[in-house]
Amino acid sequence: MTRRKIALAGIGKIARDQHVPSLAASPDWELAATVSRSGRVEGVPAYATISEMRAAHPDVDTISLCMPPQPRYPYAEEALMAGMHVMLEKPPGQTLAEVHALTHLAEAKGVSLYATWHSRMARAVAAARDWLTDKAVTRAHVTWREDVRKWHPGQDWVFEPGGMGVFDPGINALSVLTGILPRPVHLTAAILEYPANRDTPIAATLTFSGNVSAEFDWRQEGPQTWDIDLETDAGPIALRHGGNQLWIDGVEVAGSSGIEGEYPALYARMAELVRSGASEVDLAPMVHVADALSLGRRVTVAAFDW
Secondary structure: OOOEEEEOOOOOOHHHHHHHHHHHHOOOOEEEEEEEOOOOOOOOOOOOOOOHHHHOOOOOOEEEEEEOOHHHHHHHHHHHHHOEEEEEOOOOOOOOOHHHHHHHHHHOOOEEEEEEOHHHHHOOOHHHHHHHHHOOOEEEEEEEEEHHHHHHHHHHHHHOOOOOOOOOHHHHHHHHHHHHHHOOOOEEEEEEEEEEOOOOOOEEEEEEOOOEEEEEEEEOOOOEEEEEEEOOOOOEEEEEEHHOEEEEEEEEEEEOOOOOHHHHHHHHHHHHHHHOOOOEEEOOHHHHHHHHHHHEEEEEOOOOOO
């Protein structure tokens, strides 16, 4: 099977760590070009703008956008206007309105738009969703704690408006939660901890309807914690390691400790969408973040510096 050519825009840490290796191993895609102000991928033609890339590679009709959410909209808009299929790294934008606009534009242009949620592709998430389908969830709690210095070293954009702060990883948890719950929930309260010198929160405590809660923290050192624990009318169920391990009644039944399959699965899904002429833009995780920023009670905590 001939691999379809794709461009990658925004050659930073996440692109090098996940997107480039996934594309190199993909049976569906060939990385034909990159677009970045400074980043490069060895052996791949590099360009500073989408228009330069398109002029040199008119046969590339798909682009994956990996830059931070703040500058992403004009890149996505330009690509869609040019009739390209577009894949968006999470979160899909810095505001809901931006993504709604991109959704309408993709529909008008007859191209595919994919708002990706890589944690939904974790190995045990589908099994958890299927097991919960006919269950009543009586309680659920998310614990998502990690070290921002490890995952975003020196990247000030995460603490700038539109960067979402701790919701950058927290939205991964929300993507899993909204993907597995048999019925939707809505936010009722939030406490957001803002460092004295930053514009986005470093920790958050969320309360949802249906006896669902979550705690996110970006200050955890050592082992990282990505867990979702649920109680149901059929017993307890838990997802560990970001959705890569599934435990039912205290027994591990599926998964592994690695995330190596998540991004390859995203690119496989993008290939399906392009082949079928479809789009997939689920904004449920981002709605919860927007609600938290709207309802959240702000608490100022110690300044954060790298």
